[in-house]
Amino acid sequence: MKALEAYNLKKTYRQSNQIVEAVKNVSLSIFPGEVLAFLGPNGAGKTTSIKMMAGLIQPDAGSIRIAGSDPHRNPAALQKMGAVLEGNRNVYWRLTPEENLEYFGVLKGLSHREARKSGIALLERFGLLH
Ligand SMILES: Nc1ncnc2c1ncn2[C@@H]1O[C@H](COP(=O)(O)OP(=O)(O)OP(=O)(O)O)[C@@H](O)[C@H]1O
Ligand SMILES: [Mg+2]
Numbered sequence: 001m002k003a004l005e006a007y008n009l010k011k012t013y014r015q016s017n018q019i020v021e022a023v024k025n026v027s028l029s030i031f032p033g034e035v036l037a038f039l040g041p042n043g044a045g046k047t048t049s050i051k052m053m054a055g056l057i058q059p060d061a062g063s064i065r066i067a068g069s070d071p072h073r074n075p076a077a078l079q080k081m082g083a084v085l086e087g088n089r090n091v092y093w094r095l096t097p098e099e100n101l102e103y104f105g106v107l108k109g110l111s112h113r114e115a116r117k118s119g120i121a122l123l124e125r126f127g128l129l130h
Pocket of ligand 2: 048
């Protein structure tokens, strides 16, 4: 099964008399274990697409499946999704990397012990532990 599938996502913003087509027909599929880089110029609609896939904003059209389930109809699907949106303020600067991973692990429903263990395992896996 696909880990993530988006089909023909669309989002248009209207501000006073201006219409911004933020996302026009974005489709993608990600299979388990696959890494996908989603690139485009500033204002291309990357963040808006990811926000729709993460259930944060409603698409005007199109569909999303996270492991086969529509996050906009079934919010439990979002338990399988983690998102750190771009920008340099998404981690807590006063916390260590271990503490940040522990914090976000607990937010995702792990126990403190599991979160700490998996945070250290991730830092080790990506060569960042030292
Ligand atoms: N809430 C909003 N209201 C109005 N316009 C918006 C809103 N969010 C995004 N836009 C507009 O939609 C377009 C796509 O924006 P988006 O932030 O998705 O692009 P991006 O690819 O993430 O850009 P960047 O590389 O700068 O992060 C831009 O023209 C942006 O100004
Ligand atoms: Mg962006």
